Every structure is written in C-alpha cells, then in structure tokens.
Amino acid sequence: MTDTRTDLVSRLRDVTTATLTTVLLKRGHRNVWMRGTRPLRSNQKRIVGPAFTLRFIPFREDLATPEAWSAPISTRTAVEAMPNGCVAVVDAMGCTDAGIFGDILCARMVQRGVAALVSDGVMRDAEGVGKTALQVWCQGVAAPPAVSSLTFVHWDQPIGCGGVAVFPGDLIVADGDGAIVIPSALAADIVDEAVEQERAEEWILAEVNRGTPLSGLYPMNEQTRARYLKFAGKA
Incomplete structure (x- = not known):
C-alpha cells in the first residue's frame, strides 16, 4: 500500500462502521453495508484494508468438481495472489449450504498477511478456521464443500457481496456491526x-x-x- 493508503487505513481503524455508514449516507451512498457479514467469532477486532475480490457463481456439474481445486482458475490460485494487508471479499451469492473456505486456505491466507475474509456466504471447518486466527465475517458455517453448490470463476474483478458492489481496491471496514465498503475514490x-x-x-x-x-x-x-x-x- 502507498503511504497515503496506509495512513487512511490507520486512521479508519478508530472509526466504527456505524459512524462510517452515517458519513457515507450524508454523501448519498446508502448501500455500503454488506448484508449477512457477521463476525464469525465474538472477539474479533475492527479491521480495515483494500478489497481483494473473489467470485462464485451457481454450480455446474462439469465445472464444480473436486478436480477444479487444482485448475489454473481456482480458489487456491487466488489465495496465492492475495497481497499483504488486503481484505478478501468473496461473492458467494448468499449461499449458506456450502462452505467457501476451510482451515487450510485460511491458514495460507494468514501466512500471506491477509487482514481478514469477508463474505455473504459461509465457512467450513469452523474449529480449524478459528485456530488459524484469521478474522472472518460471514453468515455462519456449513460442512459441505463449495463445489457442492458453487463454481469459482475469478478474482480481482468487480463483484457483488451482500447486495453491495465491491471493486478491487475499495476500502473495507469490518467490526461487530458487520462489514462495509468505502469506494476508493471517497476514502480520503x-x-x-x-x-x-x-x-x-x-x-x-x-x-x-x-x-x-x-x-x-x-x-x-x-x-x-x-x-x-x-x-x-x-x-
């Protein structure tokens, strides 16, 4: 991150999402709170960081298979592209019957310095994810893997998460009230x-x-x- 972006991130860590939604409302931005993004654990700290986006679509039998995990376009490849300090924002279309990520991918994200994971979907391997210490905002947990209901299609592109448009590089702020998006051009x-x-x-x-x-x-x-x-x- 540039020095200017680093300063913004540092200052916004002292501001609640409740305050930010009010300030953005005054600027005409009403749709910034991502629905369904609840803290996975009760002791999570407020996080701020630039969005790194990932996108799922409805599953299709020839694409959503375990073999897809090793394909060039996969969640595994996307994790390896995540920069230090980013917030991974995952468009899971609000699907709650398949976990998008589990403990292994979350552990790798921690190693890469990812600040947090935000999604309108759910996680799996809840106990293991908790042990990784990655901070997660989502709708809850489910045992089945993502490929049982979803197909991963790409990363670092505009997405919709919880009914909100998110572009790569937008600033994400998440705390006990959920996760919000600050358009990158408005943050300063x-x-x-x-x-x-x-x-x-x-x-x-x-x-x-x-x-x-x-x-x-x-x-x-x-x-x-x-x-x-x-x-x-x-x-």
Missing part, C-alpha cells in the same frame, strides 16, 4: 469527517452518562456545539 474525502464525528459522539456519550438530557445535545444545538468546540480546543 470522508476520513476527516468520520474521525471528527467519532470524537464528537464520544463527548456526547460522556455528557449523557453525566445525566445531560438529549434535547439540544444529540443533535447539538449552537450552544452545545460551542461547548464541545471549547472542549476540543477548537473554539
């Missing part, structure tokens, strides 16, 4: 606003915990904003 424009909104809402929450009524506080009226700006050293 919204980061300051997002960081500031996060700070302001932390101050508002502190005020609520002190017993301050919501009227005029959330959203802030002029008097409250003046008080916040003084607190933040911006008055």
Whole structure:
C-alpha cells in the first residue's frame, strides 16, 4: 500500500462502521453495508484494508468438481495472489449450504498477511478456521464443500457481496456491526469527517452518562456545539 493508503487505513481503524455508514449516507451512498457479514467469532477486532475480490457463481456439474481445486482458475490460485494487508471479499451469492473456505486456505491466507475474509456466504471447518486466527465475517458455517453448490470463476474483478458492489481496491471496514465498503475514490474525502464525528459522539456519550438530557445535545444545538468546540480546543 502507498503511504497515503496506509495512513487512511490507520486512521479508519478508530472509526466504527456505524459512524462510517452515517458519513457515507450524508454523501448519498446508502448501500455500503454488506448484508449477512457477521463476525464469525465474538472477539474479533475492527479491521480495515483494500478489497481483494473473489467470485462464485451457481454450480455446474462439469465445472464444480473436486478436480477444479487444482485448475489454473481456482480458489487456491487466488489465495496465492492475495497481497499483504488486503481484505478478501468473496461473492458467494448468499449461499449458506456450502462452505467457501476451510482451515487450510485460511491458514495460507494468514501466512500471506491477509487482514481478514469477508463474505455473504459461509465457512467450513469452523474449529480449524478459528485456530488459524484469521478474522472472518460471514453468515455462519456449513460442512459441505463449495463445489457442492458453487463454481469459482475469478478474482480481482468487480463483484457483488451482500447486495453491495465491491471493486478491487475499495476500502473495507469490518467490526461487530458487520462489514462495509468505502469506494476508493471517497476514502480520503470522508476520513476527516468520520474521525471528527467519532470524537464528537464520544463527548456526547460522556455528557449523557453525566445525566445531560438529549434535547439540544444529540443533535447539538449552537450552544452545545460551542461547548464541545471549547472542549476540543477548537473554539
């Protein structure tokens, strides 16, 4: 990643997906939260990284076979193309009856420095995947392999994941509320606003915990904003 992209990633790690969806909504981007992307484990940390996309389509008997695992176009080949720090985003068409990846592929992704895996599908080998320490956002788990329901067709191309368009290089942010997409061209424009909104809402929450009524506080009226700006050293 470039220095600019690295700085964006670092700053966005302090911003929740809830805040980011609000900031993006103000810019007219409503469809950024990928449906079905839940943390596979409860202790996962917030992750941020550029999208590396993978795509499945409905299975076809002559293509979705165990032999496909060693084909030039395969999930195995795609894993070897994943760059350090990326977030693998997998379009599984919302399929929940076949696991797209298992413990072996996830272990290799960890070795390659992949930040996380996000999918609208499900995983298999849940216990083994947990041992790899790869952070995963998906719809859950299923025992059957992907080839029982899906055909892998390519990587590093535009996809749809959880009803959201994802292009290679878009920034992905995932936390306890799920995974969202920030279009790459927008990331630098919204980061300051997002960081500031996060700070302001932390101050508002502190005020609520002190017993301050919501009227005029959330959203802030002029008097409250003046008080916040003084607190933040911006008055």
